[in-house]
Amino acid sequence: MFNRSLRRRTVLAGVMLAALAGVSPSVLAQDISGDLVILQWQTGTDGQMWKDVEAKFMEMHPGVTIKEFQPAGGQGDARGGMRTALMGGEVVDIIINTWPAFRAELVNAGILRPIDDQWASFGWDDKLSQSWRDLGSIDGTTYGITYTYGDRSAIWYKTAQLEKAGVTPPKTWDEFIASFDKLKAAGYPAPVVIPAKYWAHTEWFETLLLRTAGVDVAAQLAAHQIPWTDPKVKAALMKYAEMLQAGCCAPAATMLAIEEPYPTLYTAEESNYMLFGMWTNAALKNDLKLEEGVDYSIFQFPALGMGFDDTSSVDTKELNVTTNGANPAAADAFLDYIVSPEASAIMAGYGYASPSSAADGSLLGPVQQIATGAVSSSKVQFVLGDLLPGDLVDEYRVQLQKFLQNPTEATVDEVLAAIEAKAATAY
Amino acid sequence: MIGRIHWWTVVLVGVIATIWVIPVLGIVVTSLRPPSEVALGWWRLDTFSITFDAWIRVWDEYPLAQAFWFTAMLAALATLGTMLLTPAAAYAFHFLNFPFRRLLLILIINAFVLPQQVVVIPLFTLWRDLKLIDNIAAVLIPYVGMSFAWSIFLVKNFLEDFPKELIEAAKIDGCGPLSTLRHIVLPNATSPIFAVGVLQFLWTWNALLLPMLYLRSMQPLPVLLTKVSGTYESNWDLRSVAAIVTTIVPLIVFVIFQRQFAAGSQTRTGAKE
Amino acid sequence: MSRSLPQMVADPADVSSRDGGGRLRLPATRGWRIKETPAAWLLITPVIILFGISVVYPLFDTLRLSFFDIKGLAPAKWVGFGNYVTLFNDATFRNTLLTTLIFTLGTTVISVSLGWALAMLCAFAPVHTTPFRGMMFVTFGISEAVSGYMWLNILRPDKAGLLNAIIGNFIPGFAHSWLGDPNTALWSLIFVASWSGVGLPLMLCFAAVQSIPRTVLEAAYMDGAKPTSIMRHIMMPLSLPGVRVAIFINLLGALRAFDIIYVMTGGGPVRATETVGYFMYRESMTQFKLGYGAAATVVLLVAVLVISIPAIIQRTAGAK
Incomplete structure (x- = not known):
């Protein structure tokens, strides 16, 4: 051996x-x-x-x-x-x-x-x-x-939908949250689609962590130099909770059953935004036969104004x-x-x-x-989930699934404590 | 049944049976309609057109034809192995006397309770050390080896009702044990041997876990089926075609031979009556 | 549940054993077996070798490995009962025990009772229900993996899922993501496993009822017995052996379930559908903690053996 x-x-x-x-x-x-x-x-x-x-x-x-x-x-x-x-x-x-x-x-x-x-x-x-x-x-x-x-902090949208709802691609977090109501009024019940069956629900947390705490904190967390129970980590997850509580999404059970988000957004037209990797480009072009830049486009994650808006997950x-x-x-x-x-x-x-x-x-x-x-033009940090040891990443994904089911402060504490417990044995 | 026919039971059972086959109908229809039409439901008739597009594309996009022949080969070899070795052993266990006979028999026929998970790790490490990963022997050996637990029991049970006089007559005529097996027992025991073959065929055709872990370059259909969805896409039309191709042969075999299973031990009692 | 066709036919407590006394069996005297040791060994050696490699060796090796800590390519380290201690302190594993129990009992109860009930119904119109019995029995011939895909198609949470489309029509707002909700995912799997498993008890019980001598039924009918009482007092008791076999086979199959879970949920969401048989796979074959996975397998094995005690006793006694 x-x-x-x-x-x-x-x-x-x-x-x-x-x-x-x-x-x-x-x-x-x-x-x-x-x-x-x-x-x-x-x-x-x-x-x-x-x-x-x-x-x-x-x-x-x-x-x-x-x-x-x-x-x-x-x-x-x-x-x-x-x-x-x-x-x-x-x-x-x-x-x-x-x-x-x-x-x-x-x-x-x-x-x-x-x-x-x-x-x-x-x-x-x-x-x-x-x-x-x-x-x-x-x-x-x-x-x-x-x-x-690839840019992992890019949000994909279908141009025609935003035009129909009178929404321009949001620049700030507040604009982003505010757009949900307009989109719902235009007939899209869940503005953000989060495919949480396996791993894609962690994307939102990861970019939010970068935007609220910066690349250094994210790197330290990946190496477990700071614990998962750190207040900065919690703050990022609470931002995620804010988005969920603002009615961004379908019920947790729906998210947890979705493996790939394209049909929900581009075929069934129930959603408008998704945070997903650049492979989406190939899928939309080749499988759904959409025209890049015309039928769909992306905007960079909205600014949170917390001093770290020049960061990107890649x-x-x-x-x-x-x-x-x-x-x-x-x-x-x-x-x-x-x-x-x-x-x-x-x-x-x-x-x-x-x-x-x-x-x-x-x-x-x-x-x-x-x-x-x-x-x-960004300070970049690698996707957090892909930096974690195999044992821990499983737990991380499962715990964030738990968080989706009930995004309250109590759950956040519970979930982060559980990930930390696993991290303690994983390195 | 005596008395009048109870039509309400026919209707009730008919309704339940219809509901029962809807999922089967679902993938057949999904495989035949363009994805854009079925995005809102395969049963909807707003626009209805039939396309063989998925049926044509799937062969190019996935090695389905190769997997089909490979599966057939694996199932055929495993079936052949079990059909050849089982009757010989069952005959020896029943008509011949030798040391440890009963102990071995008890060991073998009770192994049927073991879950396949038991072999996963030990055989994985064994095949790895013997460089047998990706060799068809890596799955054929457990396919055949594990089948004895039930196949020997089945055939030996049949032999319990085999006229002993025939064996004795053969012995008097100077037949050795091997020629007795060949000329007296085998020709008269085709029905249980055949039943063993059908069961083994179905079991090996549908196997997923062992080939998924022990084979690499060639994969049988059930394993391929789990891969027929893009890394990040879902391709329901192609998936449906692959599901149908995967299941069609064992399903036909099952339908044709269902009498073999239907009455439980028909193969056994059938010989008695 | 895991397809257990072979066991079905080869099961000891077969329905036919009910008339086991009907025909004189050959006495199992020692004398009549031909003493032919060399020929016998010639015939069984291949079987012994293959059986040894694929059953006996794995059994002992799993047991042995369960006492080692083996991670990936690192050298094995003896840990005694360490893996078992970790296992029972692992909340995830304890949860899989419960999941396994629910899955096993749920599938068995639903498929056997439904199959039994249908068999009783069919007995009142045996000829006219033949095609319908066939339709339900056929689902038993579809492999688990394929059944899984068929049902994924029906249970989809989007508009293309038939179940939600139907429910949504009758009870607006009750459409549900069956496989995405940890509270319903396991029951969805149980339902699908029962769907594909119901053909077996149906056929076993129906065959048992069919082999009730006509004279018995005719006599009861002549005596003025109502169909319901014929069912209660004659058919149900006489089909019990079939029920017993079906229960046993279902228990065994559900305990070892893997394919259907792998295809439909991958153990999720939030590990709600992870059984011991799946946990073992995940730990040993994706995380490569071979020793830990082996310990979980041993636990599974113990459960299987406990359930099988009666069958093993019966088989052992019957092995002449």
Whole structure:
């Protein structure tokens, strides 16, 4: 089994291998061949995007055959199935990952190979700034190369609905709350749709925490340097309660049964706002055939005036390479490819923004441009739920479900105490 | 039944039975109508059109056809394994005498109470260490191994009413135990063996938990079904098609052979009468 | 509930055992079995090996693992009864015990009593209700996962959910998010499990009633007995063996339930539908706490064994 010293040895071996390989990466990159296995867990439109991205790579490197490995299991959160696969001895070259906590878990298990040498030899500094590199690092060692990022503090709406109700996209929290009555009068019973079956109800809390307490407090909470019972955390949850008490939403039971919010908003037209990640863009365009920027758009989370309105919650997706993969050379070349103009252009077509400076920003649609603009002008913090250890994140989501059922101060105290109790054992 | 027919019971049972099949009707209709029409309910007739769009698309978007053949192969192999090994063992347990016979028998036929959750962790670690994860043996072995708990019981029960005279006559004619099995017992025990086969087929076709955990690159239909919804979308039309494809074969088998189950032990008592 | 077709047919306390005395069985004397040890071992060795790998070994290994703390890829650590202590101090687990109890009893009571009642009704018009019995029995042949999807479609909280559309029509404002409300989610699952399970007791009890000799019923009818009293005094008592079998199979199936929970609720909302069988999966296969999951499995196993004591005694005694 992997213990610390073995892990150090693995890391060392990885570094040595990388040093050897790093002699002349450009030559190697042309010589790559064989199978390349990618642990790819996205389905639907995102899965299709990956097929396209992979096809382009194979076209550029005819010797390489990419095989996708799709994990099963893990309703709601793909990590369950990914763990089953990796713990079951599945060997892959590349892992697509969107959870920093999961990256740490994989590093601890000795599965990930550092990519600092590749970073230097491929010259990724030209494409990704230091802050993106930091985002993919653990204690100064780089493991992840970010290929897309998204604004998680953007609220989606259907343009026609707001026009019908005479509402302009609210700038401040008070305007936002005040718009509920107008929207209800216009025939939309639950202005905000919160899909709380698995995890999406935590989004509101997370951006509210950023806007009421700032990125530092959020980072400290993620690392459990402050307890969940901290008054600042409570204040954020009370803001959430304020919104619920203002009649934003359907009954808790409805929220808890909703897995994906698009039908409620865009088909049944019962709701108007949703706080959801940028993958929404692909879903609305491709599945609901709506026109980006015309039929729907986004506005950045309304300002609370508490001094932290320049903050944004973001997510990223990154690629990790494994220590035991059979084809490290091809894996490294794929990392280089993923921040190239070619890959970025394919992803832009699906509505995903690349952090790479080699990407052509003008290929992005209007909504995506609003989002990238908002992120670049904000202090950003990674989605809190994705930073928490696996054990704790389960409890965090379940407790916030409890909060939704009865958003009172007493529940808030109870819920935060329960999360804190779990956090005490989880780190 | 004697006496007059009680029509009110026919009507009552008919109403309940109709309600009973509505969910089945639901996915059939959902699979055949465009999503925009059924967004407000698959039963609504405001606009009504039939489309095979989902039925065509699902094969491209998900490896449904591959999964179908793979499921059929798994079920066939597991069924074959059980049908071959069970009668031999049941015959040995019933007609032959050997050390530990009764102890082994008791052990095997009582294992039917064990929940499948018991095998999950031990076999997972075992397959991992033997590098058998993603090998069809990882599910075939437990499929067949766990089936003995009920299959041997079923066949042996049938053999209890098997004319002993036939066995003795064969012995006098110089038949060894193996040729007695082959020429005397097997030809006359097709009905319980067949029943075992049908049950095993249904059970393995519908299995979800073990293949979900032990198989990777190829997945049988029930596992695929749980994946037929986009990462963040729900695709009800495609889901419905996948559900129908998943269940159609075992359902047909079940309908055809329901007599086998209907009367409980018809296979057994049928031989008696 | 977990589909238990195989057990149904192979169950010891089968309806037919009622007429077990009707025919002379072969005496189980020691003498008549042919002493053929080598041939016997040849025939049963494959069975012993496969059975050993997939039943005996897992049984002991689960027990062994339950005494270790194993997290992911870290080395196993002996903790004695530590996992069990943690388990019973874990409010989540204690809650799953209660959930399991409600789910198991609820499914069994509803499906068996409904199936029994329907069988009695059908007995009054056996021919004319044949297609209807078939329709209800067919749902028993649909796998749990597929049944789950069918019902997700009916129970959807939005406008496309049939149940709410119907209820909303008759009682405005009573439309409900059945699977989203922790108070109704478990009962929704119980209902769905009963929906798919009712065919079994229906058929078992109906078969039992059908095999009542015509002469008995005719005599009762000639004596002027009312249909209701025929039902109460003849049919109901004589179908009890069928009921007993159905209850047992339902209990076993519900205790091990997994598929339907996985498909319909994933244990939620707020863990309201997490049974021991599902908890075990979540802890061991998504969180990779193998030892902890094994301990939960042992608890499940104990429950199963307790319920099965009568059946085990009967089988053991009958194993000649």
